[in-house]
Amino acid sequence: MRRNTIQQHSALFKLGSDIEYISGDMMLPQQINVSNEARKLYQEYECNNKISIATKLKEFLDKAYGRSWHVTVVDGSFASSYTQEVNTSFHFKMKNLCYLIWKTPEYIDE
Known part of the structure:
Protein backbone atom coordinates (compact mmCIF):
# COMPACT_ATOMS: atom_id res chain seq x y z
CA MET A 1 0.00 0.00 0.00
CA ARG A 2 2.70 2.51 0.96
CA ARG A 3 4.72 1.73 -2.19
CA ASN A 4 1.69 2.50 -4.36
CA THR A 5 1.24 5.79 -2.53
CA ILE A 6 4.87 6.79 -3.10
CA GLN A 7 4.69 5.84 -6.78
CA GLN A 8 1.41 7.66 -7.31
CA HIS A 9 2.56 10.81 -5.50
CA SER A 10 6.31 10.75 -6.10
CA ALA A 11 6.45 14.55 -6.43
CA LEU A 12 5.65 14.75 -2.71
CA PHE A 13 8.49 12.45 -1.67
CA LYS A 14 12.19 13.29 -1.54
CA LEU A 15 15.44 11.74 -0.46
CA GLY A 16 16.50 12.66 3.06
CA SER A 17 18.40 15.91 3.53
CA ASP A 18 21.48 13.85 4.49
CA ILE A 19 21.56 12.15 1.05
CA GLU A 20 23.68 13.63 -1.72
CA TYR A 21 22.56 12.12 -5.03
CA ILE A 22 25.55 11.32 -7.29
CA SER A 23 24.05 9.40 -10.22
CA GLY A 24 21.79 6.56 -11.26
CA ASP A 25 18.58 5.61 -13.00
CA MET A 26 16.71 3.96 -10.10
CA MET A 27 13.17 5.22 -9.59
CA LEU A 28 12.68 7.65 -6.69
CA PRO A 29 10.49 5.37 -4.51
CA GLN A 30 13.17 2.69 -4.63
CA GLN A 31 15.92 5.28 -3.94
CA ILE A 32 14.01 6.35 -0.84
CA ASN A 33 13.68 2.74 0.40
CA VAL A 34 17.36 1.99 -0.29
CA SER A 35 18.68 5.18 1.32
CA ASN A 36 16.42 4.67 4.37
CA GLU A 37 17.85 1.16 4.82
CA ALA A 38 21.41 2.48 4.36
CA ARG A 39 20.75 5.13 7.00
CA LYS A 40 19.44 2.49 9.44
CA LEU A 41 22.51 0.30 8.86
CA TYR A 42 24.88 3.28 9.18
CA GLN A 43 23.40 4.01 12.62
CA GLU A 44 23.35 0.34 13.63
CA TYR A 45 27.02 -0.18 12.80
CA GLU A 46 28.03 3.33 13.86
CA CYS A 47 29.66 3.78 10.43
CA ASN A 48 32.60 1.64 11.60
CA ASN A 49 32.05 -1.43 9.49
CA LYS A 50 31.68 -0.81 5.76
CA ILE A 51 31.74 -4.55 5.01
CA SER A 52 28.78 -5.25 7.31
CA ILE A 53 26.85 -2.27 5.95
CA ASP A 75 34.95 6.43 2.15
CA GLY A 76 37.13 8.00 -0.54
CA SER A 77 37.39 8.45 -4.28
CA PHE A 78 36.25 5.73 -6.59
CA ALA A 79 35.69 4.86 -10.22
CA SER A 80 33.52 2.08 -11.56
CA SER A 81 32.36 0.47 -14.76
CA TYR A 82 29.65 -2.18 -14.93
CA THR A 83 26.70 -3.60 -16.82
CA GLN A 84 23.33 -3.26 -15.12
CA GLU A 85 19.63 -3.82 -15.52
CA VAL A 86 17.70 -0.70 -16.48
CA ASN A 87 16.46 1.40 -13.52
CA THR A 88 18.63 -0.36 -10.94
CA SER A 89 21.63 1.88 -10.32
CA PHE A 90 21.88 4.41 -7.52
CA HIS A 91 25.04 6.14 -6.31
CA PHE A 92 24.78 8.48 -3.36
CA LYS A 93 26.72 9.92 -0.47
CA MET A 94 25.48 9.93 3.11
CA LYS A 95 27.65 11.47 5.78
CA ASN A 96 31.22 10.25 5.15
CA LEU A 97 30.37 7.20 2.99
CA CYS A 98 29.55 6.77 -0.70
CA TYR A 99 27.26 3.96 -1.81
CA LEU A 100 27.37 2.36 -5.27
CA ILE A 101 24.39 0.10 -5.88
CA TRP A 102 23.35 -1.75 -9.04
CA LYS A 103 21.74 -4.96 -10.19
CA THR A 104 23.19 -7.17 -12.91
CA PRO A 105 20.97 -9.07 -15.31
CA GLU A 106 20.32 -12.70 -14.46
CA TYR A 107 21.36 -14.83 -17.41
CA ILE A 108 20.12 -18.36 -17.83
CA ASP A 109 22.29 -20.75 -19.86
CA GLU A 110 20.26 -22.97 -22.12
Missing part, protein backbone atom coordinates in the same frame (compact mmCIF):
# COMPACT_ATOMS: atom_id res chain seq x y z
CA ALA A 54 27.42 -3.43 2.35
CA THR A 55 26.56 -7.06 3.17
CA LYS A 56 23.36 -6.20 5.03
CA LEU A 57 22.29 -3.69 2.37
CA LYS A 58 22.79 -6.32 -0.34
CA GLU A 59 20.73 -8.82 1.68
CA PHE A 60 17.96 -6.21 1.97
CA LEU A 61 18.03 -5.52 -1.79
CA ASP A 62 18.06 -9.22 -2.73
CA LYS A 63 15.06 -9.87 -0.49
CA ALA A 64 13.09 -6.75 -1.46
CA TYR A 65 13.86 -6.57 -5.20
CA GLY A 66 15.19 -9.98 -6.29
CA ARG A 67 18.71 -11.38 -6.52
CA SER A 68 21.87 -10.16 -8.27
CA TRP A 69 22.44 -6.84 -6.47
CA HIS A 70 25.91 -5.39 -5.91
CA VAL A 71 26.74 -2.94 -3.15
CA THR A 72 30.02 -1.10 -2.68
CA VAL A 73 30.54 1.25 0.27
CA VAL A 74 33.59 3.51 0.16
Whole structure:
Protein backbone atom coordinates (compact mmCIF):
# COMPACT_ATOMS: atom_id res chain seq x y z
CA MET A 1 0.00 0.00 0.00
CA ARG A 2 2.70 2.51 0.96
CA ARG A 3 4.72 1.73 -2.19
CA ASN A 4 1.69 2.50 -4.36
CA THR A 5 1.24 5.79 -2.53
CA ILE A 6 4.87 6.79 -3.10
CA GLN A 7 4.69 5.84 -6.78
CA GLN A 8 1.41 7.66 -7.31
CA HIS A 9 2.56 10.81 -5.50
CA SER A 10 6.31 10.75 -6.10
CA ALA A 11 6.45 14.55 -6.43
CA LEU A 12 5.65 14.75 -2.71
CA PHE A 13 8.49 12.45 -1.67
CA LYS A 14 12.19 13.29 -1.54
CA LEU A 15 15.44 11.74 -0.46
CA GLY A 16 16.50 12.66 3.06
CA SER A 17 18.40 15.91 3.53
CA ASP A 18 21.48 13.85 4.49
CA ILE A 19 21.56 12.15 1.05
CA GLU A 20 23.68 13.63 -1.72
CA TYR A 21 22.56 12.12 -5.03
CA ILE A 22 25.55 11.32 -7.29
CA SER A 23 24.05 9.40 -10.22
CA GLY A 24 21.79 6.56 -11.26
CA ASP A 25 18.58 5.61 -13.00
CA MET A 26 16.71 3.96 -10.10
CA MET A 27 13.17 5.22 -9.59
CA LEU A 28 12.68 7.65 -6.69
CA PRO A 29 10.49 5.37 -4.51
CA GLN A 30 13.17 2.69 -4.63
CA GLN A 31 15.92 5.28 -3.94
CA ILE A 32 14.01 6.35 -0.84
CA ASN A 33 13.68 2.74 0.40
CA VAL A 34 17.36 1.99 -0.29
CA SER A 35 18.68 5.18 1.32
CA ASN A 36 16.42 4.67 4.37
CA GLU A 37 17.85 1.16 4.82
CA ALA A 38 21.41 2.48 4.36
CA ARG A 39 20.75 5.13 7.00
CA LYS A 40 19.44 2.49 9.44
CA LEU A 41 22.51 0.30 8.86
CA TYR A 42 24.88 3.28 9.18
CA GLN A 43 23.40 4.01 12.62
CA GLU A 44 23.35 0.34 13.63
CA TYR A 45 27.02 -0.18 12.80
CA GLU A 46 28.03 3.33 13.86
CA CYS A 47 29.66 3.78 10.43
CA ASN A 48 32.60 1.64 11.60
CA ASN A 49 32.05 -1.43 9.49
CA LYS A 50 31.68 -0.81 5.76
CA ILE A 51 31.74 -4.55 5.01
CA SER A 52 28.78 -5.25 7.31
CA ILE A 53 26.85 -2.27 5.95
CA ALA A 54 27.42 -3.43 2.35
CA THR A 55 26.56 -7.06 3.17
CA LYS A 56 23.36 -6.20 5.03
CA LEU A 57 22.29 -3.69 2.37
CA LYS A 58 22.79 -6.32 -0.34
CA GLU A 59 20.73 -8.82 1.68
CA PHE A 60 17.96 -6.21 1.97
CA LEU A 61 18.03 -5.52 -1.79
CA ASP A 62 18.06 -9.22 -2.73
CA LYS A 63 15.06 -9.87 -0.49
CA ALA A 64 13.09 -6.75 -1.46
CA TYR A 65 13.86 -6.57 -5.20
CA GLY A 66 15.19 -9.98 -6.29
CA ARG A 67 18.71 -11.38 -6.52
CA SER A 68 21.87 -10.16 -8.27
CA TRP A 69 22.44 -6.84 -6.47
CA HIS A 70 25.91 -5.39 -5.91
CA VAL A 71 26.74 -2.94 -3.15
CA THR A 72 30.02 -1.10 -2.68
CA VAL A 73 30.54 1.25 0.27
CA VAL A 74 33.59 3.51 0.16
CA ASP A 75 34.95 6.43 2.15
CA GLY A 76 37.13 8.00 -0.54
CA SER A 77 37.39 8.45 -4.28
CA PHE A 78 36.25 5.73 -6.59
CA ALA A 79 35.69 4.86 -10.22
CA SER A 80 33.52 2.08 -11.56
CA SER A 81 32.36 0.47 -14.76
CA TYR A 82 29.65 -2.18 -14.93
CA THR A 83 26.70 -3.60 -16.82
CA GLN A 84 23.33 -3.26 -15.12
CA GLU A 85 19.63 -3.82 -15.52
CA VAL A 86 17.70 -0.70 -16.48
CA ASN A 87 16.46 1.40 -13.52
CA THR A 88 18.63 -0.36 -10.94
CA SER A 89 21.63 1.88 -10.32
CA PHE A 90 21.88 4.41 -7.52
CA HIS A 91 25.04 6.14 -6.31
CA PHE A 92 24.78 8.48 -3.36
CA LYS A 93 26.72 9.92 -0.47
CA MET A 94 25.48 9.93 3.11
CA LYS A 95 27.65 11.47 5.78
CA ASN A 96 31.22 10.25 5.15
CA LEU A 97 30.37 7.20 2.99
CA CYS A 98 29.55 6.77 -0.70
CA TYR A 99 27.26 3.96 -1.81
CA LEU A 100 27.37 2.36 -5.27
CA ILE A 101 24.39 0.10 -5.88
CA TRP A 102 23.35 -1.75 -9.04
CA LYS A 103 21.74 -4.96 -10.19
CA THR A 104 23.19 -7.17 -12.91
CA PRO A 105 20.97 -9.07 -15.31
CA GLU A 106 20.32 -12.70 -14.46
CA TYR A 107 21.36 -14.83 -17.41
CA ILE A 108 20.12 -18.36 -17.83
CA ASP A 109 22.29 -20.75 -19.86
CA GLU A 110 20.26 -22.97 -22.12
